Amino acid sequence: MERTRKWWQSLGQWVVAAVAVGLLLVWLGLSNDPESHAALALLLYVPYPVYLVPAVLALIWSLSLGWRWRVLAMGSVLFVLTVLMRPALGSPDDGYRRVRLMTYNIKAYLAVHRPTGVADLAMEVLQHDPDVVVLQDAGQLLDVRYTPPTSIKTILGQREVYAFGQYIVASRFPMKGCLPGWIPYNGQNHSYVHCVISVNGTDFDLVTVHFVTPRDGLNAARSGGVKGLGAWRDNMNKRLTQSGVLAEHLRLMKRPRVVAGDLNAPENSSVVQDLLDTGLRDAFASAGLGYGYTHGHSLWPGISFLRIDHILVSEEIGVSDAFVGGKVASQHRPVIADLLLVRQP
Template sequence: MKRTSGLPALLTLMYCIGLCGAWALLYGAADRWWPVSLLLFGPRWMLGLPLLVLLPWAVLRHRLLLIPLGFAAAVLAGPVMGFQVAQEQNGVPSGARIRVLSCNLRVGEVDFEALSRVVREYDVDVVAVQEYIGDRRLTLPEGWQGKRDGQIAVYSRFPLQVGEALKLHRAGHKWKRQTVLPAVIRTPAGPVAFFAVHLPSPRYGLQHLLDRRKLINPEKAGMLEAQTGAREEASMLARAMVDRAVLPVIVAGDFNLPRESYIFRRYWSDMSDASVLLTGYGWTFFESLRGLPVMLAVDRVLAGNGAEARWFRVGPDVDSDHRPVIADVVLTPAG
C-alpha cells in the first residue's frame, strides 16, 4: 500500500467538502436560491461522476483514500439522493382506516386499466388524480362516486360532496388552472375534509435556464425565480384553505415539492406525512432533463386535524411519469 500523496488526497478532500456542501445547501437553500433549486429538481446522481475516477485510482494506488471516498459515496447515496429510513410509529392505530391513492395521469396518457387494477388490488377507498385530460375513465367498483373539475378529480366509495376549487395562474398557461379541489367524504367513521392538490411545477423555469451552448445560462434565471415565488404563494394559499377545515384532514396529490424544499418544509412539514413511513428513496416521479434521468419524490398523502398517516407504498408503473402512491390514514378517536 502506498502512502497517500498530495494530489489524490487534495482531490479527494475537495470532492468530500463539495459533496457535503451540496448536501447542506439542499436542506438549507433549495427553493430559496436558484442554483440549489436547479440541483433540487435536477439529476443529482451526476454528483457521483467524480467517484468513477477517484475510486479506481484509490483502489490501485492510494487505498487509504477509500475511507473518505466511502464516506462521500454514503452521503451521495443517502441524504443527497433522498434515501430515508422509515420513522417509527407510536402505538397501534385504533381508529377507522381510509386507504387513499393519488396519481398524476400525465395529461391523460396513463394506462387507465393498469391504474384501475392498482385501485382494486390495494382495496383503495379514495382516489385523487391530476392532469386528467380526455374522456377515458377509471374502471371503479360499482357504487363509487366521483367529481372532476378541470384536470383534477376525486373518486370515493363513500358519499362525496365537492366544493369550489382553488384556481391559480401558472407559467405557460393563459388561463387559471385548478390547484386544489376540496371535498367532504362521509365515511362510516364520520366526515373527512379531503383536498386533492396539484401544485405548480418549476418545469418552465428550469427549461428556460438550460442553454444548448452554455449548458446553464444564469442570465435566464429570472423565470425560475419568478416561478419559485409563484409556487410558494400557491402553497401558502393551498395551506390556508386546508387550515380552514374543522374536520379531520387528508391532503393528497402532486405537490411538485421534494422533501428538501424550503417551501415544503415551511407550509407542509408539520402535517402527518405518509411518505416518511417508507424505507428507501420513495421516488414517485421519473423524467429526464435534457436527456439526463431525474428521479424525485413529489407525490404525497398528508393528514392532520385528528387524522394520522400510518402506512405508505409507491405503486407500480402505469405508463405515466408519476407512480401512484397509496397510503393508509387513520381517524383517531376524539378525546
Template sequence: MPLSKFVKAAIVAGCLFAAAALTACVLAGTYPAFDIVSNGLPLLAAGLLVLVLASLVLRNSMLIVTSAALLAVTLAVLIPRLSGVAPQAPDGSARLLRVATFNMWGKGDLHLRKVEKFLASTDPDAVVLEEIRWKHGDFLRYLKTLYPYQAGSHGLVILSKHPILKSGRLDRENQPYWRSLIVHWALLDVNGTEVKLVGAHMARPFYPAQQKSDIDTLTAFVRSQTGPIIVAGDLNMTPWTQKLHKFTAETGMRRFNTLVPTWPARWKDLPLLPLLPIDHVFVSPHLAKIDVRIGPRLESDHLPVVADIALVK
C-alpha cells in the same frame, strides 16, 4: 497524466461542485430558485462519500479533511429535513381510508387500461388524479361504476367511494382556467367521520417563484382547517427541499413516503429509473400510517402512491 493525479483532480473538482451545491441549498430559503438543488441532497451525500473513500486511498490528508467536512455539512443539512414522518398506527388498527394519488401524464389506450387495472387491483377508497385533461372525460365517466362520487373534471380530480359533502378549489391568479388549479379539495363522509381530502399539484421547480407561491397557498389553506385532513398529489419537490420541509414544520402534517422515488418513470416512450420522491401523501395529527407502497408503471412519468390510513383515537 498519472492515475493518482487524475483522481486527485477529480476529487478537487467534486469538492468544489459540492461546496457550490451546498451553498445553494443553504440559501434556498432566501432564494427559492436554489431549492431545485436541494432535490439532489442524497445524491450529493453519496457522491461525497465516494470522494472521502477515494481521498483515503490516496492518503491525501487535505482532501480527506475537505471531503469529510463537506459530507458532514451535507448530512447536517439533509438529516433535519427528513423529519415529519407520519406515525405508525398501532397493530390491528382499523383502516379508515385507502388513498391513491397518481399523475396521469401519459397517452394511449394502454395507459388507461393499466390505470383501470391498477385501481381495480388496489381498490383505493379515494383517488387523487393529477393532469387530467378533456380527453379523459370518457375515462372518468367509466370510473363512476367504481367511484360514484367525483369532484372536478380537469387538472385535479378526486374520486371517492364515500359521499362528497362539499368540494372546492384554489387557483393561481392571472392564469388561464386550464393552468390555474393548485388545490382541489373534497369533504368526505367516511362512515360518519368527516375527512377532508386535498388534492394538490404544485408548479415544477423550474418555476421557483410560482412553486413557492403554490406551496405557501397550500400551507395557508391546511393551517386554516380543523379535523382530519389528507393532502395527496404531485408536489414536484422532495421531502428534503426547503419548501416541503417548511410545509411540514408549519402545518404539523406528516408524510407517508420519504425515500422511495416516484419520478421520472418514463420519458416519451423510454422507461427510466425513478430517482426522486415527489409524489406524496400527508396526514394531520388525527391520522396515522398503516402502510404505504409505490405502485407499478402505468405508462406515465410518475409512479402512483397508495396509502392505508387509520384514525387516531
C-alpha cells in the same frame, strides 16, 4: 515511473477530497432555504446520479490510496445514499378506521393516445385497490371521445366521483361539500379541489392539488444558463405563491386534513414546508421505507429520481404504511398510504 505513480496518487487525493467537499457544499446549500436563491433551488431537482457517480468513481480511485482516503471516499458514497438522497425510515402508527388513499398524476392527455394507456392506468389502480383515489391531469379520462365508459368504470369502480378541471376524486365512502378552491399566481387562476369524506362517523378534509410544473423553468435554466435563471426564478415563485395561499386555506379547516397531489417539489422544498408548517406531516416520510421517488423515469436513463408527489396528513391521522406504485402507466408513480383516522398514541 515512481514520479508518475506519485503524481497519480496526488491527483487521486485531490479528486477524493474535492468530491467530499463538493458534496458537503451541496448539502449546505440544500439545508439553508435553497429557494431563497434561484441557483441553489436548482439543486432540489438535480438527479441523484449526478452526485452518486463522482462519489463512486472517487471510491474506485481511492482503492490505490491509503486507508484514510478510502474511508473518506466511502463516506462520500454513504453521504449521497443517505443525507442527499433522503431515504425514509418510517415507523407505522397504531390506530383504527383504516382508509387506503392513492394519489396519482395520470397524465391522461398522454395515456388516451397510447394503445394500452388507459388499460395500464386501470391496472395500476386495481392493483392497489384504494378506498379513495385522487387523480391529477385527469381531465381527458372522463371524455368519452377518448375513453370508453367501460374503461372509466374499470378505473373508478363503484366509487362516488367528483370531477373538476384536471382533478378527479373518487371515494367508496360518502363525500360532501366538494368544491374547487383557488390558488392564483401572477393574475392567473389555478385550482385545487376540496372534499369532506365521511368514514363511519369520522369526517376529514381532503384536498388534492397540482402545483405549477418546474419543467419550463428547468429547461430555461439548462438552455439559457445565467440568462435562464430569471425564467427559473419566476417559475419557482409561482409554486411558492401557490403553496403560501393553500397553506392559508388549510389553516381555516378544523377537521383532520389530508393533502394529496403532485406538488412538483421535494419534501425539503419551501413549497412543501409551507404546507407542513400548517400542522401536516408527510405520510411516506412517517411510515414509508426507502426513497419513494415518483418522477424521472420517463427521462433518460429511465429511473425515478425525485419524490414530488405527496400525501400529507394532520397529526390526528395515523399512517400504517406508505409506498409508491409502478412506472408503466404514467410519467409519475402513484403514492399509496394506509391511513388510520383514529390514531392511538
